[in-house]
Amino acid sequence: MNFNFLGDSRFSSKRFAAAILLTSGTLAWFFLIQFNIGNLFTNAAALLFYVFAAVSAIAASLISGKVDNRIFIFCWIALGVLSTVLLTLFPQRVFMPFLSSLLGLSLGLGLPSTMAFIADCTFIEERARISGITIFGTFGLAIFVMITTRILDFGLSTLILLFALVRSTSFLALVLDKFDEKNMRKEEVPRPDYKDFVSYIIPWMMFIFVSMLAWNLIPQDQYTSAVTVGQMFRFICIAVFGFISGFIADRFGRKPSIIIGLIVLGVSFAILGQGMSESNVIVYLTTSGVAWGSFFAMYLVIPGDLSISGSREKFYALITVLPMILLGSVPFIPGLADFTRYSSSFSQILSLILFLSIIPVLRAKETLPDIKMRERRLKDHVEKVGKLVSKSKKKE
Amino acid sequence: MSPGKTLAFHSYKGGTGKTTLISNLAAFFAKRGMRVCLLDFDLYAPSQSIYFRKNSRLYLNNLLNGEAEISDVLVDLSSELGLNGKLFLGFSSPGKEDVRDIEIKHEMKWQLAALRRFLSAKNQLFEEYKIDYLFLDTSPGIRYWSINTLATADILFLVMKNSDMDIEVFYNP
Numbered sequence: 225m226n227f228n229f230l231g232d233s234r235f236s237s238k239r240f241a242a243a244i245l246l247t248s249g250t251l252a253w254f255f256l257i258q259f260n261i262g263n264l265f266t267n268a269a270a271l272l273f274y275v276f277a278a279v280s281a282i283a284a285s286l287i288s289g290k291v292d293n294r295i296f297i298f299c300w301i302a303l304g305v306l307s308t309v310l311l312t313l314f315p316q317r318v319f320m321p322f323l324s325s326l327l328g329l330s331l332g333l334g335l336p337s338t339m340a341f342i343a344d345c346t347f348i349e350e351r352a353r354i355s356g357i358t359i360f361g362t363f364g365l366a367i368f369v370m371i372t373t374r375i376l377d378f379g380l381s382t383l384i385l386l387f388a389l390v391r392s393t394s395f396l397a398l399v400l401d402k403f404d405e406k407n408m409r410k411e412e413v414p415r416p417d418y419k420d421f422v423s424y425i426i427p428w429m430m431f432i433f434v435s436m437l438a439w440n441l442i443p444q445d446q447y448t449s450a451v452t453v454g455q456m457f458r459f460i461c462i463a464v465f466g467f468i469s470g471f472i473a474d475r476f477g478r479k480p481s482i483i484i485g486l487i488v489l490g491v492s493f494a495i496l497g498q499g500m501s502e503s504n505v506i507v508y509l510t511t512s513g514v515a516w517g518s519f520f521a522m523y524l525v526i527p528g529d530l531s532i533s534g535s536r537e538k539f540y541a542l543i544t545v546l547p548m549i550l551l552g553s554v555p556f557i558p559g560l561a562d563f564t565r566y567s568s569s570f571s572q573i574l575s576l577i578l579f580l581s582i583i584p585v586l587r588a589k590e591t592l593p594d595i596k597m598r599e600r601r602l603k604d605h606v607e608k609v610g611k612l613v614s615k616s617k618k619k620e
Numbered sequence: 621m622s623p624g625k626t627l628a629f630h631s632y633k634g635g636t637g638k639t640t641l642i643s644n645l646a647a648f649f650a651k652r653g654m655r656v657c658l659l660d661f662d663l664y665a666p667s668q669s670i671y672f673r674k675n676s677r678l679y680l681n682n683l684l685n686g687e688a689e690i691s692d693v694l695v696d697l698s699s700e701l702g703l704n705g706k707l708f709l710g711f712s713s714p715g716k717e718d719v720r721d722i723e724i725k726h727e728m729k730w731q732l733a734a735l736r737r738f739l740s741a742k743n744q745l746f747e748e749y750k751i752d753y754l755f756l757d758t759s760p761g762i763r764y765w766s767i768n769t770l771a772t773a774d775i776l777f778l779v780m781k782n783s784d785m786d787i788e789v790f791y792n793p
Contacts, residue, residue: 601726601728602764605728605731605764609768610771612732612736613739616743
């Protein structure tokens with residue numbers, strides 16, 4: 225059975241669901257932990273989480289292809305579920321360094337492989353849509369869990385168990401797909417394109433860095449309800465605009481989506497720079513969700529576009545590791561607290577940095593070949609002409 | 621339901637003799653007493669005006685742009701060629717600017733608007749001019765106006781040379 229949602233795709237529905245479940249379950253788990261129980265971890269424990277995630281992602285990308293994919297994926301998901309459940313059994317602070325390391329390990333080990341799986345079984349002209357749907361699935365799941373927890377008002381232990389359940393949804397992927405080498409698509413670029421990859425990594429890093437700094441600008445104790453509401457809107461926007469960006473990127477190329485993301489985030493900082501207020505915090509978080517949506521979808525695509533089977537895990541590891549290093553290290557930047565006090569001018573500087581990071585994107589090669597875009601336009605044209613002519617024949 | 625038929629002649633490659641074939645067929649049908657119209661939809665490389673050594677004040681390009689009606693574009697060659705029936709010709713502009721213009725006009729909005737104008741002109745040809753056969757000469761290959769033209773036809777003729785290469789590109793363009 226083939227999946228018709230993508231129109232011209234020959235992506236089987238089972239493989240489609242498997243690719244989405246595998247990545248979405250893990251990413252949704254990560255974002256839920258980060259935003260809901262992130263305060264359980266001290267800065268040092270959070271740093272351990274990111275360091276272990278980053279190191280394990282690099283290690284896993286180096287040994288990819290040398291282990292049985294199916295068993296590896298099973299162990300990776302099981303580790304994620306187990307380490308989450310352990311949080312409820314050992315909530316004492318003394319266990320936190322160990323548990324955060326374990327959680328980090330359970331994130332990093334398989335993430336590059338699962339992202340590469342999406343690229344391995346898709347054609348370049350449908351990859352962005354699949355990525356967009358994956359982001360939609362990720363944040364759709366996260367929003368559902370967030371709303372459920374708000375309505376049912378779960379205690380911490382139940383909440384953590386619910387997150388473990390979210391993580392375990394990835395197990396379904398193993399039921400749906402065999403994860404063998406067969407049916408993987410061997411095509412795309414003749415050799416990995418490292419030069420353009422660097423041009424795309426710069427805005428990605430800037431985007432994460434600037435977003436992290438901006439997050440630190442918001443006095444969260446003072447604006448708790450605004451942050452909660454804004455966070456919900458942000459997740460909704462990420463889901464919706466991730467989905468939309470995927471469709472835009474398969475039609476007009478990857479660069480427009482990235483540029484839109486950078487501009488929207490720049491604008492959202494400018495809003496925050498107008499002054500800190502509840503409404504500005506909500507508007508900022510919501511608007512930045514649009515930017516995050518397009519960025520998440522695009523950075524699930526670009527490493528796959530620029531790499532070939534076998535090297536993909538390394539590309540995805542880099543995309544995953546670099547933000548983790550930033551996420552872990554931002555709280556340790558000396559003098560950041562003093563600097564962020566001048567939030568207004570600080571926001572303007574962040575906006576400027578974002579606008580400047582458009583330059584490497586403009587210089588980079590568009591990863592979706594022009595011929596694929598023309599083919600798509602022509603296909604759309606044929607469909608519309610067909611409809612117009614048959615309508616005219618009916619009139620006759 | 622219009623009584624007339626629309627016949628489009630297409631080829632994947634150029635130089636297959638499509639224009640020669642369609643022009644002669646149109647003239648033959650008109651000579652046999654039928655009312656025929658031949659429109660040169662090879663907008664990217666017009667050749668009918670050269671073939672018939674005729675010109676017109678307004679072209680199909682003007683019709684597609686909404687600057688002219690079908691009646692302004694048609695040239696009646698029936699009496700000149702001594703035909704029993706009628707032969708109307710519609711040329712596309714051989715001007716460099718017009719050819720370049722059509723090459724770069726890919727916006728869907730314009731394409732659909734132009735196609736709507738053509739469909740309306742086609743109806744007019746069958747209803748007012750009582751055309752029996754409308755011949756459409758298309759541009760070779762898969763291009764916007766060859767697709768538009770082919771979509772409007774009742775019968776499609778694919779013209780190719782008897783060579784392996786021509787047959788191969790037909791199946792795998």
